[in-house]
Amino acid sequence: MPLVLLVGLLAWSAWSDDPMPRADLTVVERAEVNTLDPARISWNHDIRVSRALYEGLLVPDVTSADLALVPGAASSMPEVSDGGRVYVFRVREDARWSDGSAVTAGDFVYAWRRAILPDSRADYAEMFMPIRGVSAFRAVREAQLAAYASGGDRGAAGWAAADGLYGEALRAFEGMVGIEALDDRAIRVELERPLPYFLEFVSFPAYFPLPKRVVSSYESIDGATGEVRWGVGWTKPPVFVGNGAFRLERWRFRRDMRLERNEYYHSPGRVGVGSLSVLNIADGNAMVTAFATGAVDWTTDVLVPYRAEMLAARRAFMEEHAGEVSRLRSLGLDEVEIVRRLPDDARAHIHEFPSFGTFFLNLNCSATTDGGRPNPLADARVRRALALSVDKAEVVRDIRRTSERVAGSLVPPGSITGYDPPGGLGFDPERSRAELVSAGYPGGVGLPELELLFRKDAGHDLVAQALKRNWERHLGVRVRLAQVDSRVFSDRVRGGRYMISTASWFGDYGDPTTFLDLSRSTSNNNDRNYTNPSYDAMMDAAGLLEGSDRMSALAGAERVIVERDLPLIPVFHYTQVYLFNAHRVRGLTTHPRQTQMLPALTVSERAGGGVRGGER
Amino acid sequence: MTGLVIRRLVQLPVILLAIYTATLSLAWLVPGSPVDKPEGRRPSAAVIESLERRYHLDRFDRFYGSYLWRASGARWAAERAGLVERADGGEPSPVFDLGPSLQYPDRTVNEIVGDALPVSVTLGAAALVIALVIGVTAGVVGAWKPGSWWDAATLGVALVGISLPAFVTGAVLILAFGVWLGWFPVGGWGTLGQMVLPAVTLSLPFAAYIARLTRMGMIEQMTSDHVRTARAKGLPERTVLLKHAMKNAMVPVISYMGPAAAHAMTGSFVVERVFRVPGLGEHFVSAVLGKDLFLIMGVVLVYSTMLVLFNLASDVFCRWVDPRFA
Numbered sequence: 001m002p003l004v005l006l007v008g009l010l011a012w013s014a015w016s017d018d019p020m021p022r023a024d025l026t027v028v029e030r031a032e033v034n035t036l037d038p039a040r041i042s043w044n045h046d047i048r049v050s051r052a053l054y055e056g057l058l059v060p061d062v063t064s065a066d067l068a069l070v071p072g073a074a075s076s077m078p079e080v081s082d083g084g085r086v087y088v089f090r091v092r093e094d095a096r097w098s099d100g101s102a103v104t105a106g107d108f109v110y111a112w113r114r115a116i117l118p119d120s121r122a123d124y125a126e127m128f129m130p131i132r133g134v135s136a137f138r139a140v141r142e143a144q145l146a147a148y149a150s151g152g153d154r155g156a157a158g159w160a161a162a163d164g165l166y167g168e169a170l171r172a173f174e175g176m177v178g179i180e181a182l183d184d185r186a187i188r189v190e191l192e193r194p195l196p197y198f199l200e201f202v203s204f205p206a207y208f209p210l211p212k213r214v215v216s217s218y219e220s221i222d223g224a225t226g227e228v229r230w231g232v233g234w235t236k237p238p239v240f241v242g243n244g245a246f247r248l249e250r251w252r253f254r255r256d257m258r259l260e261r262n263e264y265y266h267s268p269g270r271v272g273v274g275s276l277s278v279l280n281i282a283d284g285n286a287m288v289t290a291f292a293t294g295a296v297d298w299t300t301d302v303l304v305p306y307r308a309e310m311l312a313a314r315r316a317f318m319e320e321h322a323g324e325v326s327r328l329r330s331l332g333l334d335e336v337e338i339v340r341r342l343p344d345d346a347r348a349h350i351h352e353f354p355s356f357g358t359f360f361l362n363l364n365c366s367a368t369t370d371g372g373r374p375n376p377l378a379d380a381r382v383r384r385a386l387a388l389s390v391d392k393a394e395v396v397r398d399i400r401r402t403s404e405r406v407a408g409s410l411v412p413p414g415s416i417t418g419y420d421p422p423g424g425l426g427f428d429p430e431r432s433r434a435e436l437v438s439a440g441y442p443g444g445v446g447l448p449e450l451e452l453l454f455r456k457d458a459g460h461d462l463v464a465q466a467l468k469r470n471w472e473r474h475l476g477v478r479v480r481l482a483q484v485d486s487r488v489f490s491d492r493v494r495g496g497r498y499m500i501s502t503a504s505w506f507g508d509y510g511d512p513t514t515f516l517d518l519s520r521s522t523s524n525n526n527d528r529n530y531t532n533p534s535y536d537a538m539m540d541a542a543g544l545l546e547g548s549d550r551m552s553a554l555a556g557a558e559r560v561i562v563e564r565d566l567p568l569i570p571v572f573h574y575t576q577v578y579l580f581n582a583h584r585v586r587g588l589t590t591h592p593r594q595t596q597m598l599p600a601l602t603v604s605e606r607a608g609g610g611v612r613g614g615e616r
Numbered sequence: 617m618t619g620l621v622i623r624r625l626v627q628l629p630v631i632l633l634a635i636y637t638a639t640l641s642l643a644w645l646v647p648g649s650p651v652d653k654p655e656g657r658r659p660s661a662a663v664i665e666s667l668e669r670r671y672h673l674d675r676f677d678r679f680y681g682s683y684l685w686r687a688s689g690a691r692w693a694a695e696r697a698g699l700v701e702r703a704d705g706g707e708p709s710p711v712f713d714l715g716p717s718l719q720y721p722d723r724t725v726n727e728i729v730g731d732a733l734p735v736s737v738t739l740g741a742a743a744l745v746i747a748l749v750i751g752v753t754a755g756v757v758g759a760w761k762p763g764s765w766w767d768a769a770t771l772g773v774a775l776v777g778i779s780l781p782a783f784v785t786g787a788v789l790i791l792a793f794g795v796w797l798g799w800f801p802v803g804g805w806g807t808l809g810q811m812v813l814p815a816v817t818l819s820l821p822f823a824a825y826i827a828r829l830t831r832m833g834m835i836e837q838m839t840s841d842h843v844r845t846a847r848a849k850g851l852p853e854r855t856v857l858l859k860h861a862m863k864n865a866m867v868p869v870i871s872y873m874g875p876a877a878a879h880a881m882t883g884s885f886v887v888e889r890v891f892r893v894p895g896l897g898e899h900f901v902s903a904v905l906g907k908d909l910f911l912i913m914g915v916v917l918v919y920s921t922m923l924v925l926f927n928l929a930s931d932v933f934c935r936w937v938d939p940r941f942a
Contacts, residue, residue, distance in 0.1 A: 235722040491647035
């Protein structure tokens, strides 16, 4: 009897589950996609998937050496006039939504307006700030809403008033903001002042279009606050409509996403596979096993304790073919192309690329720390002493055990064309002791115990111990390690209740400001309480320059951070580790910004292909 | 019996209210704002503040009240009775509205629980049935000749089943049956094959416990008067064992099934993680880590309701089998 029950139960659940044939390409993400709403997209995995489902006016070309931007939903590169202040974009004639309707200029304007409206609380509203009138318009709308909210609950009458208010706001938008649909195809954007990297923003998910017809039907007015709200139904199948190379066939939360080629996509030649499955596997071991058994083709992360051993095995494999490898390298081939020309070997299925992120230490620069005690780190000489006494090479070699590069700067070298970051401070114990003497703490005498705050479960415990040992040995200071839960960690770092903490930052777009704005005194992410008006002035001044002058001015500003003031100590630049078989999967870029485009991926049939066809 | 059921059902809301109050108070104490991101680029202070206001996260008493108002079904009832207006663009709200998910803005907690709960229940139920089959068989075999080689073997296996944590047994099963033998897929959920390994892994501790309960019950019954009578009548050993002794020996097993069912369906977090089964356990853990208050409360309330109901069901069943329970 229990057996009958068991079989029945399992059969029912398998039947009700509706399995699909295996997708052409299966990708694994460690985290579930948080949202497909372009106004809320900010996580890397959300960005990766969204680039397959939506298409911005411009898209990064992963086949180019510098991730150049090329027209996507636009028919050509924009016309730029008025010294780089005015852009006119033209939407492709044949741009279509996945339901077959045309993508219009109005769809872009609608999406951008929605992200600009404070009601939507868009994560990247800042990316619209360079456009003329955006800040002023947001201020107007915020004042409107504040005045409304202070009027108290007005019931049904309130709703009508709020609706009227929204209409007013939309009219204000038309009058104030430099975004305009000239006709069905053309969009004119006017900036406050020229911004050399504005097009980088335009290629970012925040600037994706939205199917106005669909999304506006989810709009409603909240009678209590006067705000416009958007329901959540439109980001999921079967409602979801995108303009990307793929359409969203199925999204099973915390399981997988199934993407099928969008038959209305304007350039079928740019799409590598017919169907894509994006699996969500949180467990590192499960991810590696899934790859090893052939269930997946590309894992976007490899977070397992034995990762260093896997990388060592790969190095051993490359060592075995050293002659051929150096010959291929001399031809200028990248690491993936080299592996592709060697015999297929499971050891070479792990790949490590430089990435667009840096691990660094926050040094709290405020005059006092928690509890009002004077903060020794307010003195730049102490901060420099700490930086000079860190043996970063040891951290990378003995603890991280990857190919990560020692970091002198915040911006990873080679990640931004034309930008040459400063070298930073090297490992120099003698100079570090001298700095400490000049600060009035010879041999660390008189310096209170320092606390290094780091997050539990982030794998930073060994790094923290190495730092402690470095500082204690070279400077004679006492260091206490404080390992805390991630919520406590972010709470304390953001509230400035720490002395030294671990930190990391990944850039969003291909310009040094994506890293350097962090140290502006007005930055929302300035956890170090670092205020240096002359740094702010240098950044502002660089903004008025162009081309290589601008880049060297920015490098000069970064030099202030990493060589003189040291509100942060760059330790190493992250690498991104993937699992994929280079003999089968093509189209991943090795560019350090690690912008991967799912539509560009191609996959060849596995040996004995189709055997596992019945499984997902 | 009816009295018991009514009494327990009346107690249910009181228990849930107590759990709600205690859990929310504790979750509220977790540092940081629920609408903030623990890593990376943070929303501006104004955005955080206005989101907190929207969801009543700025004041405990307001959140406590407004969440209860929606989650308890009171709002739904009031809407039905025409006492309050529908909130969001005329879309009818669900009876028990567990609110939005703060981590996954595209989803409501109702959707998340609705997707994940059937998976956890299926997995738990499959594990229990497997546990019953393995456990009872092993227990009967062991009790058949106590002290024999067979008995020692089943007891040993039971000990291993109880002692080894799921992340070990799961990994061993994956390695053996998934990677080496290739009989079953190593993870995921949906096909029959994908359910076997996680269900077996989850079933092992339960199977072990059931085996011990069965063995104890059987040994006790084997020496009892009615079994001796049955043997004296010359009945075959099989009939004595399976018919006369087993029926009474099952009472402790049945009373264990209630808590076991609740435990199997709510406590499968590790198994879900190892086999990447999209159940509710993972949400529970990630919601706490991310301070997703709505999701935490939703999962806690659903779990608590299940625990109370399963315990009730097991009590009712026990009384039905053995009226001496009082």
